[in-house]
Amino acid sequence: MRVPLVAGNWKMNKTVEGARELVNGLLPRLQAVQGIEIVLCPPFPSLLAVHTLLKGTGIGLGAQNLHWEPSGAYTGEVSAEMLKELCGYVIIGHSERRAYFGETDETVNKKTKAALANGLIPIVCVGETLAENEAGQTEAVVTRQVMEGLKGIEADQAGKIVIAYEPVWAIGTGKAATGIGANQVIGDYVRRPVASLFGDKVAEGMRILYGGSVNGTNAALFFSQPEIDGALVGGASLKVDDFSAIVQAAAK
Numbered sequence: 001m002r003v004p005l006v007a008g009n010w011k012m013n014k015t016v017e018g019a020r021e022l023v024n025g026l027l028p029r030l031q032a033v034q035g036i037e038i039v040l041c042p043p044f045p046s047l048l049a050v051h052t053l054l055k056g057t058g059i060g061l062g063a064q065n066l067h068w069e070p071s072g073a074y075t076g077e078v079s080a081e082m083l084k085e086l087c088g089y090v091i092i093g094h095s096e097r098r099a100y101f102g103e104t105d106e107t108v109n110k111k112t113k114a115a116l117a118n119g120l121i122p123i124v125c126v127g128e129t130l131a132e133n134e135a136g137q138t139e140a141v142v143t144r145q146v147m148e149g150l151k152g153i154e155a156d157q158a159g160k161i162v163i164a165y166e167p168v169w170a171i172g173t174g175k176a177a178t179g180i181g182a183n184q185v186i187g188d189y190v191r192r193p194v195a196s197l198f199g200d201k202v203a204e205g206m207r208i209l210y211g212g213s214v215n216g217t218n219a220a221l222f223f224s225q226p227e228i229d230g231a232l233v234g235g236a237s238l239k240v241d242d243f244s245a246i247v248q249a250a251a252k
């Protein structure tokens, strides 16, 4: 049995004070929920404040990016070694980082290895753009992102990885994938390549999330699908009611 995971990717939103307010609003609604993992991923400046508020709650903390080197002359970057004091998780290869910050399958691979080496659970994002989708390239793109992003990782380490399938055309558009459509991509183009890399046992145990315009109303559609083990939530993770509803739906 795979434990469902709901992660909130706050992206570049919330000041430290705003982060505290949001967490204080969420805590009474999230803490009672059993049987799933919940992870909040605020921007770097708020990690320490959110870490303090989440202590003892059972709710996890994640960063949104990292650099693969442990330390050194990399101005503006943050390493896994630094994050592990505060976080249990880190988002890697989000489509916004691939589109705006030059992230590639190769950097995703290096970052994933650095996260694992430091005991962080990587949440590796994959997903095709609208143009790729319309050109019938979903299988080729998503399979390549999985195979290249995760290559050279030991099977015993690979079992800790979480993958988020986030079709770029569904992110922030209000046009979510269908439950059936996301389930098919996750089963055939994500879990199957994972099996070819690491074997069936790792593939069957790996948590694979859907992300892209998930909200309190549509979340249950995704969670009822057999291949979908939770959600990576953007916009709705900034709203107490919406995020709580998504978490409740996952716990059912």
Ligand code: 13P
Pocket: 009, 094, 166, 170, 171, 172, 173, 174, 211, 212, 213, 214, 232, 233, 234, 235, 236
């Ligand atoms: P939205 O939920 O805002 O569509 O964003 C999804 C996402 O990119 C999460 O990483």
